[in-house]
Amino acid sequence: MGENNYxxxxxxxxxxxxxxRKRPAxxxxxxxxxxxxxxxxxxxxxxxxxxxxGYCDTIDVTIHRDNSIxxxxxxxxxxxxxxxxxxxxxxxxxxCTLHAGGKFDNSNYKVSGGLHGVGVSCVNALSAxxxxxxxxxxxxxxxxxxxxxxxxELQEIGTTDKTGTIITFTxxxxxxxxxxxxxxxxxxxxRELAFLNKGITINLFDEREADKEHHFSYPxxxxxxxxxxxxxxxxxHEEPVHFIYTGKDDAGEDLEIEVAFQxxxxxxxxxxxxxxxxxxxxxxxxxxxxxxxxxRALTKYIDDNGLLKTKNIxxxxxxxxxxxxxxxxxxxxxxxxEGQTKQKLGNSGVTKLVAQNVRxxxxxxxxxxxxxxxxxxxxxxxxxxxxxxxxxARQLARRKSVMDGGGLPGKLADCSEKDPAKxxxxxxxxxxxxxxxKSGRSRETQAILPLKGKIINVEKARPDKVIANDEIQAMIQxxxxxxxxxxxxxxxxxxxxxxxxxxxVDGAHISTLLLTxxxxxxxxxxxxxxxYKSCPPLYKAKAGKKEEFLFNDAALEEFKQRHPNQxxxxxxxxxxxxxxxxxxxxxxxxxxxxxxxxxxLEDVVEADxxxxxxxxxxxxxxxxxxEDNAKKVSNLDI
Numbered sequence: 001m002g003e004n005n006y007x008x009x010x011x012x013x014x015x016x017x018x019x020x021r022k023r024p025a026x027x028x029x030x031x032x033x034x035x036x037x038x039x040x041x042x043x044x045x046x047x048x049x050x051x052x053x054g055y056c057d058t059i060d061v062t063i064h065r066d067n068s069i070x071x072x073x074x075x076x077x078x079x080x081x082x083x084x085x086x087x088x089x090x091x092x093x094x095x096c097t098l099h100a101g102g103k104f105d106n107s108n109y110k111v112s113g114g115l116h117g118v119g120v121s122c123v124n125a126l127s128a129x130x131x132x133x134x135x136x137x138x139x140x141x142x143x144x145x146x147x148x149x150x151x152x153e154l155q156e157i158g159t160t161d162k163t164g165t166i167i168t169f170t171x172x173x174x175x176x177x178x179x180x181x182x183x184x185x186x187x188x189x190x191r192e193l194a195f196l197n198k199g200i201t202i203n204l205f206d207e208r209e210a211d212k213e214h215h216f217s218y219p220x221x222x223x224x225x226x227x228x229x230x231x232x233x234x235x236x237h238e239e240p241v242h243f244i245y246t247g248k249d250d251a252g253e254d255l256e257i258e259v260a261f262q263x264x265x266x267x268x269x270x271x272x273x274x275x276x277x278x279x280x281x282x283x284x285x286x287x288x289x290x291x292x293x294x295x296r297a298l299t300k301y302i303d304d305n306g307l308l309k310t311k312n313i314x315x316x317x318x319x320x321x322x323x324x325x326x327x328x329x330x331x332x333x334x335x336x337x338e339g340q341t342k343q344k345l346g347n348s349g350v351t352k353l354v355a356q357n358v359r360x361x362x363x364x365x366x367x368x369x370x371x372x373x374x375x376x377x378x379x380x381x382x383x384x385x386x387x388x389x390x391x392x393a394r395q396l397a398r399r400k401s402v403m404d405g406g407g408l409p410g411k412l413a414d415c416s417e418k419d420p421a422k423x424x425x426x427x428x429x430x431x432x433x434x435x436x437x438k439s440g441r442s443r444e445t446q447a448i449l450p451l452k453g454k455i456i457n458v459e460k461a462r463p464d465k466v467i468a469n470d471e472i473q474a475m476i477q478x479x480x481x482x483x484x485x486x487x488x489x490x491x492x493x494x495x496x497x498x499x500x501x502x503x504x505v506d507g508a509h510i511s512t513l514l515l516t517x518x519x520x521x522x523x524x525x526x527x528x529x530x531x532y533k534s535c536p537p538l539y540k541a542k543a544g545k546k547e548e549f550l551f552n553d554a555a556l557e558e559f560k561q562r563h564p565n566q567x568x569x570x571x572x573x574x575x576x577x578x579x580x581x582x583x584x585x586x587x588x589x590x591x592x593x594x595x596x597x598x599x600x601l602e603d604v605v606e607a608d609x610x611x612x613x614x615x616x617x618x619x620x621x622x623x624x625x626x627e628d629n630a631k632k633v634s635n636l637d638i
Contacts, residue, residue, distance in 0.1 A: 017096065017125035017148035024175055027122045036176050037185050039126065042119035043071045043167050044202075048193055048277055050075030051200045052331070056164075061190065062205045067179050068129070068170040077136035077163050080154060089154045091143055095124050095132055096150065120167070124148050126176075127169040135162045147172060183212060188603035189279075191216050195225035196277050196329055222260035222327050229325045229605065232612040233264040236323070236379065237372040243361040250349035253333035257357050259290065261326035263376055266616075267383070267462050268520055269321040270608055274329040275345040278337070281604075284345030286330045286354050293358025295320055298380065300359075301366045307377050319383040320376075330354065389464035390484060409474040413438045413448040424496030425449055425478060426534070426589070429510050432577030433584075437500065440585030447494065449478050454510055458517045459615035466521065481522070489524050497525060498596060500534040500588065502575040515599065516615050519607060531599040536579075536588045541570040549587045551595065 020027050028038040040061065050056035056075035063069060079090035086093050098121050124130045125148035134141040140158040144151045171179050183206045190202045191214075198221030206212040218224035226240040240262040249255040273280045273287040280287070295317040302308050308315065336346040366373040408414060411434075417423045425447040428434045434450025441448055456469040466472060467483055476483045480493040499514050501507035511533060518525050525531050537549035539556050543563035550556050550570075560568050573579060579587070586593050601607060 017098070017121060020098070020122050020125035021148065021175065024122075024126055028126070031176050033178050033180075033182070033185075036171055036178060036181065037189070039123045039169065039171060040069055040071065040181075040186060041189055042123050043069075043169075044190070044193065045277070046120060047071065047073035047075060047165070048197060048200075051197055052277075057199060058201050058203070060203045060205070061186065063181050063183065063186070063208060065207050066170065067181050067208075068168060069181065070166065070168040072164060072166045074162065074164040077134040077165050078132070080134055080136060080141045089143075091132060091134060091141065091154060092150060095120055095130070095143070095145065096148065097121055121148075123167075123169055126172055128172040128174075129168075129170045131168040133157075133166040133168075135160045135164045135166075182602070183209075183214075184606075185602050187214050188606060190214070192274075192279060192605070193277055194218050195221065195228070195327075196274055197221075198224075222258055222329060225327050226260045226262050226325055229270065229327075229608065230262055230264055232609060232616055233266055233325075234617065236263040236265065236375045237369070241362070241365055243357070245353075245357045245361075249332060249347075249353060251334070255333075255350075255353065256331040257286075257354055258329045258331075259326070259354075259358060259361075261324055263379065264323050264325060265379075266323050266459075266612070267386075269318075269324045269326075271321070271324065271326045271328070272605070273345075274327070275335050275337070276331055277329075280337075280343060280345050282338075282344040285347050285350040286328055286345050289351040289354025290326070290328045290358055291317055291321070292351070293355035294362060296355070297359045297362035297366065298376070300363060301373060302377055302380075307374075308381065313381065313384050313388070315380055315384045316387070319380045319387060322383040323379055328354070386462040386464045390462075390467050393464055393467045394483060394486060409449070409477045411450055411452075411474060412478050413441075414478075415441075415445050415447045416443060417445045420493055420495045423447065423494045424498060425494040426498045426500045427451060427475065427514060428576070429501040429507060430575075430577065433500070433502070433575065436577060436579060436581045436584045437589065440581035440583075440589055442589075446589065447478070449474060451475075451510075455513050455517060457513060457615055458520050459611060460617065463521075466517075472517065475517075479522075483521065487522065487524075489528070492525075492530070495530050496532055497530055498532045498534050500536070500576065503536055503538055504574060507575075512614060516611050518599075519601075519611055523601070526599055526601045529598060529600070532596045533599060534588050535595040535597060536576055536584075537573060539570045539572055540583075541568060543568045549583075 024031050024035065028035045028042070044059060044061065047056055047059045050073060051059075056073045058074050060072045061069065062072075078094055081090055082088070083090050083093050086097075088096075124145050127145070128147060130145040130148075132143050132145075138159055138161065139156050140160050142155045142157045143153075173179060183204070187204055190204055194200060194202045194216035195218050198219055201215065201217040203216075204214045220227070223240050223242050240260045242260040243258075245255075245257040247255055271287065271290075273283055273290070275284065275286060298320045299315070302315070330345070330350060332347065332350070334347075338344045338346060366376075415423050415425075422445055424445060426437055426441070426449070428437050428448055428450045431450055431452070434448060437448045437450075451471045451474070453471070455471045456466060458466050463484055467476075478493070479497070480491045482488050482491065497518075499511050501510045515531075518531055535551060537551050538553075539550040541548055541550055541556060541559045543559070543566040546563065548559060550559060556570060559570075576584060576588070588594050
């Protein structure tokens, strides 16, 4: 064995904000686009905390041309007085020190999202440039920083009769994989915050495009949120159910529970949960409490009124939530989140309090609104009947697959690789394209599943009708995950599911039908990054001996400009079947030469609205969408 040199010299202590720069993902989740946008949320959350404390009602967020960001609020302004114990101004302490801030003293903030005290200091650490301007005490104070280090002492640069804080920062290219901010991603979060905090106005400006701005202000709060979510759906009752409880938790700390929900005629539940304005995407104790309270209230109403006539039908909590759109928001003094990214609430006492308040308020509501109660109960009973039918359909599909030879659909051309991480499956439109794809694929890693015709529109169909569709059954069998209650992500046989459809109207419709199915019934596939959309070329252009495959009109025009003295000929592909196997393999299937787009779920709220609008029953919203976006369409082949 070699000499053991492990001693004190090997122990490294990271000073100040070094730890953040060394391991940024530990503090903001990642250094990808998600982490980049998280920087904005950390600063905005501080402004929201000022609003919750009653000192702020307007927040402005500006994306500058160089992708730097400015966040301005009209709160009290970060304190700037000298901190005797630390030997620096309070502003410098907050901006340059982890776990420093006003969130640890309940007299300043009863409720706060930024409880770890690392928000603004993390942003400073991960910014190439960071500038803080504070309006306080009739004076304007300013301080500059570079990669977490101050470049000057606190300065007094003017006088003012306003209060508030302005933070401008430029994300560090040494840290982040991308520096491009998305207006839509920021809009989604800022819209949420405006819904969750009625009375506040949040403005988003994008200097990269003229007149691109959004203004969010919702006096109705969660009721407005529900109305926004259900805008393109048929509600079973006109007014959302809404109630607020303000009191104490088991530890005697302040607690606010706010719930709003509405039933519509769809077949999926759509529930969003928040704790101190943080979107708890993985739920937690507040969501558990809501479901328990709802189930107990509705079960009690059904039993008390003898509404379940058929004894062999058992109504589950899932049935009672079918077609429900709900928002649960809790605000508490000491929330316990899982990790800095705060995906799940863990306060155990919250479950009982939320369940109790939901049950009591809903029991009263049902008794006072018997006609609405009847509609909800009827929908729940119908859901239970359909769920039992779906269960039998799944059993039948499993038996059929066994009889047909072991569980895989006969039309599947499978790959020989058994490791899902190395395997991919192409969902191909039609037998013609399927034949070319089978000939052009890599048999080792690429599987081909041709679909005959279009799958059922799952936006308008109950689960039992969905599972009964032959093409959907083929996909489920090929994926290996099961469906509905049987869904098991660990059994997925491919970690790339690639939709390959023609570049025409029919192809776009088929792609949308498939994406709607994944979003509504297998969202885990999208969330895990396993769903892709192929990008087949639109043209094959030739000038002399030079031949290229081109993906849009702009590329064709550029090709012509590169060959001004040669005759340019080109072929426009109307479908995948027009390409021979070698062409299809080179342009659309070979991982080294193809172009594919990963389907990402960045804004669940907007995704739900868009799928409902495109594939749902309401025609006017769809017509308006087409009219508003028609001018943006290119390469349309009808």
